Amino acid sequence: MELHDIRNEYTKRVLSQNDCYENPILQFEQWQKEAIHAQVNEPTAMNIATVDEQGRPNSRMVLLKEVNEQGFVFFTNYLSRKGSCIERNPYVALTFFWPELERQVRIEGKTVKIPAEQSDKYFATRPYTSRIGAWASEQSAVISNYKSLLAKAALVAAKHPLNVPRPDYWGGYLVVPETVEFWQGRPSRLHDRIRYRKESDNWIRERLSP
Numbered sequence: 001m002e003l004h005d006i007r008n009e010y011t012k013r014v015l016s017q018n019d020c021y022e023n024p025i026l027q028f029e030q031w032q033k034e035a036i037h038a039q040v041n042e043p044t045a046m047n048i049a050t051v052d053e054q055g056r057p058n059s060r061m062v063l064l065k066e067v068n069e070q071g072f073v074f075f076t077n078y079l080s081r082k083g084s085c086i087e088r089n090p091y092v093a094l095t096f097f098w099p100e101l102e103r104q105v106r107i108e109g110k111t112v113k114i115p116a117e118q119s120d121k122y123f124a125t126r127p128y129t130s131r132i133g134a135w136a137s138e139q140s141a142v143i144s145n146y147k148s149l150l151a152k153a154a155l156v157a158a159k160h161p162l163n164v165p166r167p168d169y170w171g172g173y174l175v176v177p178e179t180v181e182f183w184q185g186r187p188s189r190l191h192d193r194i195r196y197r198k199e200s201d202n203w204i205r206e207r208l209s210p
């Protein structure tokens with residue numbers, strides 16, 4: 001089969017402005033719940049795009065760990081490539097794709113570090129080996145081989161056999177949304193797109209052409 005022969009018709013659902021909450025966070029929570037209920041593989045996985053010092057975009061997947069009235073929280077290494085991009089330019093874009101529901105959500109906004117105590121709290125809930133991994137991995141750096149990574153992890157584990165403290169270079173970011181768009185696939189590529197944009201303290205809801 002040729003790539004150009006691969007195509008799906010989207011027929012499952014519709015999205016009308018009237019069915020959407022006034023607040024995009026509530027709307028997101030509703031869709032997130034439905035994605036989990038539909039047993040979407042990795043329902044919390046999202047792409048995050050950042051911009052480097054030359055104005056060039058780069059992106060990768062991360063996991064959403066919390067949604068609250070302020071925005072969307074994920075965790076990473078602050079010294080990673082994404083971390084250094086965010087330090088220079090806090091504006092990011094997030095994208096979720098839930099194929100089983102024929103849905104996409106796009107979020108654009110400004111990123112802030114969450115308080116250290118909140119990162120401590122989440123770090124403590126991670127499995128032991130993940131906490132060791134946070135110390136062993138100098139995320140995004142070039143390393144000579146995998147063996148050296150395992151050796152570093154073993155050293156860290158020997159040092160912290162029980163309690164692993166959070167490295168201060170590892171923690172959470174909160175993405176405070178300025179626009180949130182909900183996309184529902186429809187037949188004939190005439191999809192539904194409802195975008196919320198923040199104006200002063202209000203959310204304006206608009207339908208976009210597909």
Ligand SMILES: Cc1cc2nc3c(=O)[nH]c(=O)nc-3n(C[C@H](O)[C@H](O)[C@H](O)COP(=O)(O)O)c2cc1C
Binds near residue numbers: 061062064075080081
């Ligand atoms: C499904 C999935 C979830 C991921 N979740 C995270 C995450 O929550 N935090 C993280 O730092 N990296 C996560 N990664 C790894 C990142 O995609 C990426 O490789 C890593 O963060 C380094 O990115 P950077 O060099 O651009 O900073 C995940 C990868 C996948 C495929």
